[in-house]
Amino acid sequence: MTADFDAIVVGSGMSGGWAAKELAERGLKTLVIERGRHIEHGTDYTDFKAPWELPNLDAVPEREQVHYGGRVIAASTAHFRIKEDDHPYSVAEGKPFRWFRGYHLGGRSLMWARQSYRMSEMDFEANKKDGHGNDWPIRYADLAPWYDHVERFAGISGQAEGLPQLPDGQFQPPMELNCVEEIFRDRLHETFPTRRLTIGRCAHLTAPTAEQQALGRGPCQSRSLCSRGCSYGAYFSSLSATLPAARKTGNLTIVTDEIGHSVVYDVATGKASGVRVVDAITREHRVYTGRIIFLCASAIGSAHIMLNSRSERFPTGIANSSDMLGRNLMDHVSGLGAGGYMPGYTDQYYKGRRPNGFYIPRFRNVTEDADFVRGYGFQGGASRGDWRRGGGQAGIGAALKQDLRKPGGWSVWLAGFGEMLPNPDNRVTLHPTKVDKWGIPLLHIDCAYGKNDLKMARQANRDAVEMLQAAGFQGVNERKAEPDEPGRAIHEMGTVGMGRDPGTSVLNGFNQAHDVPNLFVTDGACMASTACQNPSLTYMAISARAAHYAAEFLKEGKI
Amino acid sequence: MSDNDPMTINRRTLLRQAVYMVGGAAGLNALAACSDQSAEGDAIPRLSGPGRYFTGVRMTRLKVIVDTIIPDTDTPGAVAAGVHTFIDQMMADWAEPDTRDQFDKVIDEIDERAVAAHGDRLTRLPQEQRFAVIRDYDAEKLGQRNWPYRRFKDLVLVGYYHSQIGATEELQYELIPGEWKACLPLAEVGSAWAD
Structure with a gap:
């Protein structure tokens, strides 16, 4: 049977955008599945409005603020925020956890603070040295060329300090x-x-390259209206950079308003055969088939999909023979x-x-x-x-x-x-009884x-x-x-951790599931430790690297 | 204290009720004219029509209060910038009932201070006395960290400094600065940025 796509990427944010770009540029017919609605770069932004042109001077009515978790937010950015009551989750008693989400095309790459820092050799060695968490299966040298690669494309402004x-x-x-x-x-x-x-080292163009200009991106205008979206494409987002680059290849298909439900496992081949989605509007189910699957649905989101991918072979979630799926949640x-x-x-x-x-x-x-x-x-x-x-x-x-x-x-x-140290008792699980309005079990967070x-x-x-x-x-x-x-830093990581030992980790050093060779997870879920740097740049580098190897493995017939 | 309280029914509310009975904008204009003529010269503002949320009485008081907090000087003040209309609109579109009550109360309290100190409604006092009443109320409430008044004053300020007048005539605002100049003498920049 021929698959619908060579590659399926679930999620269109920081990691998904990179996976899509790198896979499509390697000639793979790539589908990106986004659970939220379409956002049009530029048209759907509010960044050309002066304060006095914003209704009610940009205040969200008090009665509506409760939908956004009770936080005072600006009306001009509310369309990038979910209404919490539509997307409930539960937490363990006495253990609050704040889960910020960005359910729209581009995900939280439209909402991030754009701080971009590399992890260092001591970060990749830390777990091994002090014994907390799994030893990272990669070291700085493995990621360094990919940091170079993503920085050149994304555009990071900063000062070298040695x-x-x-x-x-x-x-x-x-x-x-x-x-x-x-x-x-x-x-x-x-x-x-x-x-x-x-x-600060930040993903803003201060001297755009020809490659960046060809994507329609221009230099930062010092407006600091980034949270409304940037029509100049001056800061890096999936919508300003990676998805347009992926689209240029002619290999990209994007669907929006389709919620990743589960990864379909084919017991005959021992591989993932596709992704089941629920249409966010009609609630219909459908399955897209693909030769490789990339989960980039955010740390907790990717774990959620995997936990919900239950089969006879994997009764507690796909690729969970280690029982480590959902564990080591960190922020x-x-x-x-x-x-x-x-x-x-x-x-x-x-x-x-x-x-x-x-x-x-x-x-x-x-x-x-x-x-x-x-x-x-x-x-x-x-x-x-x-x-x-x-x-x-x-x-x-x-x-x-x-x-x-x-x-x-x-x-x-x-x-x-x-x-924050990895701790297997900090974990996400499927709620035993409650489901969301699409029939998907709620996530329960104990952290x-x-x-x-x-x-x-x-x-x-x-x-x-x-x-x-x-x-x-x-x-x-x-x-x-x-x-x-925990959760407030909006740097949630772990839950589908990388490691050397299939008995204690879910992913190997290529972000490939130990148990399911054509399943890759490259968002914050893969992190074996958090380091203390803002993590997005590392998600970019890891996603690009994993996409490279996945495409190689596919070409070599290994997966 | 609500507007139905006999204490707050003054000559103008009675007149307004009369106008409603007659009806129409013409009546309101007549009332405004009447209000001007019968008042103590230019210190007494026209009676505002009711806002989308506030009664006409409170709208008139609100206008006097914002005018006193941010008056016309060498640049236009809060009334020219429409701050009273903005706050009324915020009560209608943005505020929950608790917030509305807080704002009603701030406006009425200031009026009560006027009555207590000078024996007349805020709107009927000469400008100097209005200023003294609001200045003392402002100092007292902020000294007590009074949350309702703090919210009120914040809304007056955002209404003014984020209006086009406040942002571009009183202060400076550039939607697209185009560049970041990290260290400049203040004298070269001039006034503060509105954002």
Whole structure:
């Protein structure tokens, strides 16, 4: 029987876009299945509206905010947010977990903060060295050329620093630090010579290549309206970059509003034969057949589909002979850090809205010891206050107006992101009884920080406060004593982990399921550890690498 | 205190009810004219018609309050920017009942302070007295970290500084800056950015 497609990719976000591009460019007829609706690059964005042109000055009605998890969000970006009540999940008692999703073409590549950092050799070695989690089946050298590859295509702006814990990449020109950030950097380096502050490395074009321009992408306009979508294609997303490139090959088919239900397993061949989907609108089921399957439905989403792919051979979910499917759910330990203000420098200001901050790479367990394993990095930024400060300070009339006509004082924030250890008890399972409106069992999430994670969080707060104070910031306060609940960092990882041993991991070093050779998982689900860097760049590199090998294996008749 | 409370039924609400009985926009215009003539010169604003949410009485008070918080100076103020209309629209389109109640109460409380301090409605006080009433209320409520008033003032500010007037005449706004200049003398930039 001939398959409908050579390759099927479930999910169109960060990872799925890359898998689709690389597979299609290798001549494979590729289907991308997206559970959410179609988004048209440009047309469906709201980035050319000035504040006063947005209805109700961009406020979402209070009664509707509950649908978005009770968070105050902007109306101009609400169409990239799911209504939570349409997509419920359950959590273990006393263990809150926040699951942010992006159910539309492009997925969370339209919603991300665009920070792009490489993992380092010490990150890939960490599990083996301290014994937490499975040893990564790859090392930095395996991924380095793929980091190069994705950085050149995506366009990453940044400053080379020569740090072993944060390898440099193929950078476009860095954005500049403002004057108070420069002062912070200089004073930080004086007090703590091995704590470095560098401009954020972000997926924004500052000097677009010919390849990027040919895709219709242009340089960043310093609008910082990224969350509304960028009509200039100045930041990397599936819609600005990978899917258009895949489309150019003539090998790409995209379907939207079709929810990945399960992977179909063919017991006769021992391979996956296709993907069952549920039409999000009609609720009809259909099956697409393919020779290789890539799951790129996000960390928890890909595990969900696999857990729901039950057969006689795999009664607890496809490729789950190890019983590791759904386990080792991780996020970054977040909500940490501190803020303060810098007196003076009131004659200094800036122009434009830089969609980026600074970054302080990990120093704990790199150049400085700690009473925990692994470490954290800090994102941050300094800026001058705006008219919003007037809401909390007494004063009205002409004097208020006159005061707010000037920018306010300088303030700074630091937000730590810490490495959460893998723990097989942190897991997702299918809910035993409840199903969603498409008849798919709900996902149940059971996840909590461990001792190391919490110890790290407290030290991250202390370090943040100490660094700001040392640099002369005043009114320094830690953001909060305890980290946010897992999931808040929106860096969820694990659940379909890579490893060397088929007995303790689901995927091998090519992101190929140990049990099902033509099934690949390349999103955050595959991560054997989280490192502390923002993970999207690694998903890109891993997806491109896996697609390369999958196409090779197919050509060689191995799968 | 609701608008049906006898305390708040003043001459103008009675007049407005009369106008409704007669009916029509012509009646409202007549009322506005009447209100101007019978008032204490230019310090007394025209009675606003009812908003989409607020009663005419509260609309009039709201207009006076936002005008006092952000007056016309060398640039147009909150009324020119339509902040009172914006807040009314937000009550109709955005606010939940609790929020509406909070905003009603802020507006009425300020009026009650006027009565207590000067023996007359806020809208009937000369500008200096209005200013003093709202200035003291603002300082007191923010000193107490009073959440309803903080929300009210925030909405006045966003309504003004994100209006075209506030963003481009009072402050500066560039939809497409085109470049990031990280360090510039403030004197070269001029005023604060609206965003």
